[in-house]
Amino acid sequence: MNTLFPFALAIPEGIYFSAFLVFLFLGVILFLNILRQKEGRYAFPAAVHVAAGVLAILARDIMTLLVAWEVLAFSAFILIRGTGTARGRRISLRYLVIQVTGGVFFFFAALLHFGETGSLVTGILVPSAQPFMVAAILIKTATMPVHFWLTQAYPSVELSITPLLSVYTTKVGVLTAAQLIWISPAGFPVLAWLGAGTAVGAVILALLQHEARKLLSYHIVSQVGYMVAGIGLAAGFSAMAATAGMFHLVTHTLYKALLLLVAAQAVHHRGHEDLTRMGGLGSRRPLLLLCGIIGAAAISGVPFTSGYASKYLLKEASQAQPLVTYLLYAASVGTGLSFIKFTHLLFFNRANPPSSDPSKTRAPSMVPLVLVAGITVLIGLFPHAVPGVPRRAFFTPSSLLSALLPLAASALLWMVLKKRLTRPATTVGRAGTGAGGVHATDTRAKPFPGKAHAPGTRLRRGARTLHNLGPQAQVLLFLLVLAVTAGLLWPR
Amino acid sequence: MNHLPVLVVVIPVAGAFLISLVDTVRPAFKSTAALLVATAHSTTLVAAAYRGMTGPALLYSVGEWIAPVGISLMVDSFSAFFLLLLAIGHLASALVRIESGDRSEWARKSAALIALFFAALSGITVTADLFNLFIFVELATVCSIGLIARKRHPGSAVAGFVALMAATISGALLLFAVLVLYVATGTVAMPLVAQAAPDLPAHLHGMATAAIIVSFGIKIGLVPMHFWQPRTYHAAGTTVAAILSAFGLKIHVYALLRLLWFPLQAPVVLPGVYSILLVMGMVNILTGHSMAMIERNLVRMLAFSSIAHVGYILLGVAAAGRIGGSAAVYAVAAALFHTGMHTLMKSALFWSGHRLIHLSRSSRIMDLGGIAWRAPGSIIAFSLAALAIIGIPPTGGFASKWFVAMAQQALLPVLVIGAGTVISLVYYGRFFLIATRRDPPDSFPAPHPLSLRPRLQTAVVLALAVAAVMAGTRDVQVRSLLLRAAEGLVDQADFVGPALIGRGR
Numbered sequence: 002m003n004t005l006f007p008f009a010l011a012i013p014e015g016i017y018f019s020a021f022l023v024f025l026f027l028g029v030i031l032f033l034n035i036l037r038q039k040e041g042r043y044a045f046p047a048a049v050h051v052a053a054g055v056l057a058i059l060a061r062d063i064m065t066l067l068v069a070w071e072v073l074a075f076s077a078f079i080l081i082r083g084t085g086t087a088r089g090r091r092i093s094l095r096y097l098v099i100q101v102t103g104g105v106f107f108f109f110a111a112l113l114h115f116g117e118t119g120s121l122v123t124g125i126l127v128p129s130a131q132p133f134m135v136a137a138i139l140i141k142t143a144t145m146p147v148h149f150w151l152t153q154a155y156p157s158v159e160l161s162i163t164p165l166l167s168v169y170t171t172k173v174g175v176l177t178a179a180q181l182i183w184i185s186p187a188g189f190p191v192l193a194w195l196g197a198g199t200a201v202g203a204v205i206l207a208l209l210q211h212e213a214r215k216l217l218s219y220h221i222v223s224q225v226g227y228m229v230a231g232i233g234l235a236a237g238f239s240a241m242a243a244t245a246g247m248f249h250l251v252t253h254t255l256y257k258a259l260l261l262l263v264a265a266q267a268v269h270h271r272g273h274e275d276l277t278r279m280g281g282l283g284s285r286r287p288l289l290l291l292c293g294i295i296g297a298a299a300i301s302g303v304p305f306t307s308g309y310a311s312k313y314l315l316k317e318a319s320q321a322q323p324l325v326t327y328l329l330y331a332a333s334v335g336t337g338l339s340f341i342k343f344t345h346l347l348f349f350n351r352a353n354p355p356s357s358d359p360s361k362t363r364a365p366s367m368v369p370l371v372l373v374a375g376i377t378v379l380i381g382l383f384p385h386a387v388p389g390v391p392r393r394a395f396f397t398p399s400s401l402l403s404a405l406l407p408l409a410a411s412a413l414l415w416m417v418l419k420k421r422l423t424r425p426a427t428t429v430g431r432a433g434t435g436a437g438g439v440h441a442t443d444t445r446a447k448p449f450p451g452k453a454h455a456p457g458t459r460l461r462r463g464a465r466t467l468h469n470l471g472p473q474a475q476v477l478l479f480l481l482v483l484a485v486t487a488g489l490l491w492p493r
Numbered sequence: 494m495n496h497l498p499v500l501v502v503v504i505p506v507a508g509a510f511l512i513s514l515v516d517t518v519r520p521a522f523k524s525t526a527a528l529l530v531a532t533a534h535s536t537t538l539v540a541a542a543y544r545g546m547t548g549p550a551l552l553y554s555v556g557e558w559i560a561p562v563g564i565s566l567m568v569d570s571f572s573a574f575f576l577l578l579l580a581i582g583h584l585a586s587a588l589v590r591i592e593s594g595d596r597s598e599w600a601r602k603s604a605a606l607i608a609l610f611f612a613a614l615s616g617i618t619v620t621a622d623l624f625n626l627f628i629f630v631e632l633a634t635v636c637s638i639g640l641i642a643r644k645r646h647p648g649s650a651v652a653g654f655v656a657l658m659a660a661t662i663s664g665a666l667l668l669f670a671v672l673v674l675y676v677a678t679g680t681v682a683m684p685l686v687a688q689a690a691p692d693l694p695a696h697l698h699g700m701a702t703a704a705i706i707v708s709f710g711i712k713i714g715l716v717p718m719h720f721w722q723p724r725t726y727h728a729a730g731t732t733v734a735a736i737l738s739a740f741g742l743k744i745h746v747y748a749l750l751r752l753l754w755f756p757l758q759a760p761v762v763l764p765g766v767y768s769i770l771l772v773m774g775m776v777n778i779l780t781g782h783s784m785a786m787i788e789r790n791l792v793r794m795l796a797f798s799s800i801a802h803v804g805y806i807l808l809g810v811a812a813a814g815r816i817g818g819s820a821a822v823y824a825v826a827a828a829l830f831h832t833g834m835h836t837l838m839k840s841a842l843f844w845s846g847h848r849l850i851h852l853s854r855s856s857r858i859m860d861l862g863g864i865a866w867r868a869p870g871s872i873i874a875f876s877l878a879a880l881a882i883i884g885i886p887p888t889g890g891f892a893s894k895w896f897v898a899m900a901q902q903a904l905l906p907v908l909v910i911g912a913g914t915v916i917s918l919v920y921y922g923r924f925f926l927i928a929t930r931r932d933p934p935d936s937f938p939a940p941h942p943l944s945l946r947p948r949l950q951t952a953v954v955l956a957l958a959v960a961a962v963m964a965g966t967r968d969v970q971v972r973s974l975l976l977r978a979a980e981g982l983v984d985q986a987d988f989v990g991p992a993l994i995g996r997g998r
Contacts, residue, residue, distance in 0.1 A: 002969050002972060004966075004969045064887070075885070082929075090927075094919070097918065098915060098922070101915060106911075108898075109907065116899065465788075472658045474720075475659065475721060476662060478718060479718055482718055483704065487703035489765065490702055490765060
């Protein structure tokens with residue numbers, strides 16, 4: 002008799018080893034960053050979150066992977082719950098429910114797989130389990146249209162928590178997909194289409210954002226879409242696509258953590274999240290500027306940055322599927338545009354309103370940023386040094402050109418759209434500024450905020466009343482059930 | 494002759510009198526006496542269970558009168574598993590009650606009632622005689638009504654009456670079924686009825702089966718016969734509700750399974766009954782969870798959760814009856830796994846909830862805001878048990894749901910199990926968030942003057958919750974035990990063999 006939870010663990014190989022190193026590295030750095038903030042109550046859930054992320058990549062059997070999924074979800078739930086305000090409670094419960102729904106789909110898939118093969122070793126699942134696994138993955142990777150849990154939860158937590166959250170949950174979804182999924186319904190790379198579509202759609206939504214972390218959250222959705230596209234192409238369309246997707250996971254995890262750390266610094270410096278009212282940080286915080294530029298360049302895929310290398314690999318892998326390639330190019334244009342806006346508003350925009358003497362920042366707070374930025378630069382310059390990255394000539398003239406073209410398009414668009422994109426939030430019609438943006442989100446989540454009764458109120462009341470049924474009615478029910486049961490069991 | 498099968502009934506009955514006596518003479522030693530009785534009973538139960546698990550079935554004829562005339566008692570591996578649950582139950586409920594500060598008259602009576610209740614439950618588990626089973630079921634009912642109505646608030650009497658009414662119908666139907674079988678076969682000894690069952694007229698057999706299903710369906714809260722249950726648990730209070738739900742309910746599940754498989758021979762004679770149970774199981778899961786989700790009272794919420802979890806057990810049972818043969822053993826083992834897990838989880842939930850409700854003097858969920866910071870041990874136990882009952886890997890609750898789902902032949906019950914997980918997450922998660930909120934810091938009433946730090950109670954609920962969580966990672970050991978128990982139900986050679994030897998002697 003085999004145990005249900007063998008907890009088979011192994012240090013992974015190839016590109017997974019790089020992901021393992023990144024998980025470990027960012028886990029330690031971001032955990033220390035949280036400790037440094039004197040947020041003692043987050044220490045335990047944060048440590049558990051990091052451990053679960055590392056467990057996910059070490060797992061060699063499906064059950065351990067599922068355990069890692071659920072532990073990630075519950076520890077993140079505690080982190081998002083934060084101080085336990087009404088809003089934090091609502092968002093965290095929604096987050097937990099959607100995550101565990103993903104876990105339940107995983108449960109179905111594992112059950113079907115085990116029922117057919119009798120084995121729980123990590124590997125491509127049986128075809129009947131694939132649809133359930135894809136549903137689980139779509140939730141976990143925040144693929145549109147189930148991305149809302151991410152864009153609601155990540156911007157609403159403490160500044161030091163967002164980078165940590167961004168590292169594991171979606172990425173664990175991607176690496177699970179890379180290990181378990183092989184699906185191409187009717188010969189079409191549907192998963193790749195979904196991923197690439199998400200990459201574009203989320204960028205468009207990101208362009209509409211004015212809050213620093215909300216904008217970055219939409220970019221997580223978008224970038225994870227790239228990875229899902231890569232995994233989706235792995236099912237017989239391209240031999241290299243899964244590796245490319247995983248390489249993008251490695252690079253993106255690093256530069257997104259960096260960008261979120263930069264945003265956290267800026268928000269901390271300013272005391273609000275509204276990008277249009279930031280500005281002027283470039284001259285006051287040169288080191289922050291440098292880190293921000295590195296992160297923005299990497300996510301936009303500027304040559305000789307880490308994002309360039311992984312996106313180049315992904316686009317090469319998607320060549321057999323022109324639709325995916327074009328969507329990814331479109332997403333690149335949007336990403337470039339969005340980060341020109343981001344860096345402009347954060348650093349170069351005229352301070353608005355001009356800030357008085359900013360609070361002094363201590364040097365140690367910049368240590369994690371510099372470390373992560375350094376790794377990002379190194380990966381960008383020497384992509385081959387990353388374990389598991391296939392031997393490719395990354396810096397040929399044609400590939401450089403193919404990366405520069407979307408960037409040129411971004412720059413062009415920026416010139417046209419600059420006014421529109423940098424308009425202060427208030428004039429766009431959004432009443433919210435800073436904390437006000439929070440309310441804007443809430444109104445959208447609830448279509449009728451003023452309505453006293455939720456739609457199910459009458460139903461609920463009815464069900465509760467029904468359960469106060471008197472004795473006579475209950476006796477009648479008993480006899481009725483007896484009659485029906487006897488009728489069903491009566492010999493025919 | 495080994496007297497264990499009769500001792501598991503005699504000891505607590507004698508113990509109940511002892512407790513009453515001590516309570517009259519030296520009230521201060523009442524708790525000690527109750528603990529003593531519980532320890533003695535649990536030891537006997539474990540010994541009997543050990544014999545039932547390891548050896549062949551243990552047959553006992555009271556007064557050496559053998560089967561057709563006398564009353565037989567029987568411990569086989571299947572009943573042994575439930576005896577183990579009772580051992581945990583009696584000891585834990587005695588430990589939990591030691592620190593109770595309630596000194597009212599009914600509270601003093603309840604120690605004796607609990608001992609009697611466990612005596613009746615042990616009787617149901619060991620008896621091999623239909624009429625004797627009816628007697629023990631009625632005894633259990635009387636004790637539970639006493640326990641339910643013991644509280645002095647207005648709802649209790651009504652709830653007690655509703656429970657009494659439900660129990661009366663249930664008892665009448667059981668008596669009816671026993672009479673039908675007696676008239677048709679001329680005996681009430683289970684082995685002899687089982688022998689005659691395949692040759693019974695089909696309509697008599699169907700009628701008896703329907704009466705038994707409804708009779709025990711009322712007891713275990715099958716939808717739509719569950720309406721009395723949440724109200725009763727609410728009125729009974731958490732301490733008693735835990736005993737009723739975690740232990741009483743499970744023994745009635747035992748009786749239902751034993752009757753279906755053994756005297757009625759349902760898998761062979763009437764397999765259609767399992768399709769009914771399958772549908773009822775799914776309806777129970779969905780109804781129980783959705784009602785728990787909209788419930789505003791903690792005790793009622795847990796009561797509805799019990800109704801849902803009976804559904805999981807039934808899904809395993811139904812799968813076993815529909816497969817038949819040796820594969821049925823795995824399905825029964827899955828159902829037993831969930832039975833055992835639910836016993837641990839639900840007793841931990843009720844008893845840790847008891848502390849929270851005691852502190853805030855209200856069982857409305859909205860009144861429990863921030864209560865967690867007053868009783869950290871209880872909320873930890875509650876959360877662990879809730880994780881297990883939601884079915885989060887690697888807890889025992891996940892493992893038991895996994896095996897119940899594995900046993901299913903269709904996809905629909907599996908999807909229902911998955912939906913149940915998500916819904917239960919919503920209501921347990923919401924309760925956790927409310928209980929751990931920090932915004933109203935000092936809005937509680939002053940703590941109750943009595944029993945301020947029930948360390949023992951907290952230790953017991955933590956132990957139960959940790960056991961429920963750990964059972965998932967120790968599933969190999971648990972399952973080998975459960976498979977042995979399931980064999981006792983499915984391969985009846987164990988049960989029939991010695992009974993016939995006894996007859997021939």
